Amino acid sequence: MCSSDLTGATPRRLPLPGLDAPNVWPLRSQADASAIAARLSVCAEQGLPLVVIGGGFIGLEVAATARKRGVAVTVLEAAPRLLGRVLSPTLSDWYADLHRSHGVQLVLGARLERAEQVDGEVRALVLADGSRHPCAGVVLGVGVDANDQLAAADRKSTRLNSSHGYI
Numbered sequence: 001m002c003s004s005d006l007t008g009a010t011p012r013r014l015p016l017p018g019l020d021a022p023n024v025w026p027l028r029s030q031a032d033a034s035a036i037a038a039r040l041s042v043c044a045e046q047g048l049p050l051v052v053i054g055g056g057f058i059g060l061e062v063a064a065t066a067r068k069r070g071v072a073v074t075v076l077e078a079a080p081r082l083l084g085r086v087l088s089p090t091l092s093d094w095y096a097d098l099h100r101s102h103g104v105q106l107v108l109g110a111r112l113e114r115a116e117q118v119d120g121e122v123r124a125l126v127l128a129d130g131s132r133h134p135c136a137g138v139v140l141g142v143g144v145d146a147n148d149q150l151a152a153a154d155r156k157s158t159r160l161n162s163s164h165g166y167i
Contacts, residue, residue: 043072
């Protein structure tokens with residue numbers, strides 16, 4: 001295990017069958033950003049939307065970028081409002097109105113039920129209410145988990161040994 005695996009954060013994946021397809025990405029690295037940018041062209045060519053799971057800052061930035069490139073976008077957010085954990089309801093509503101005014105379809109209170117695949121790629125997400133959201137690609141913007149392996153390995157001590165002493 002290298003030291004970069006022990007610090008920082010790892011994008012969350014959702015435990016939904018089918019979301020391990022090659023056209024589903026988190027946005028964490030330059031490679032992720034490049035893959036998403038390439039898929040935006042495919043979305044435009046096929047006339048299918050990009051679906052963004054998560055209405056936080058990362059998800060909304062991807063949605064805005066896709067719309068600027070002329071790609072239809074659906075944002076699926078589990079909470080009743082965008083950015084609900086970080087912004088007031090007034091600001092949350094402002095962001096929702098802004099994105100809608102640019103053509104982003106927002107689905108709030110979304111409960112994912114399944115991902116439908118065709119030829120190994122996700123082609124639609126189905127919600128618990130039965131609604132179906134076609135797509136040519138999916139971006140996961142559902143947060144990160146801290147890489148805390150280093151701290152977990154030294155639970156016997158309240159101090160972590162480093163090359164410069166104890167933390």
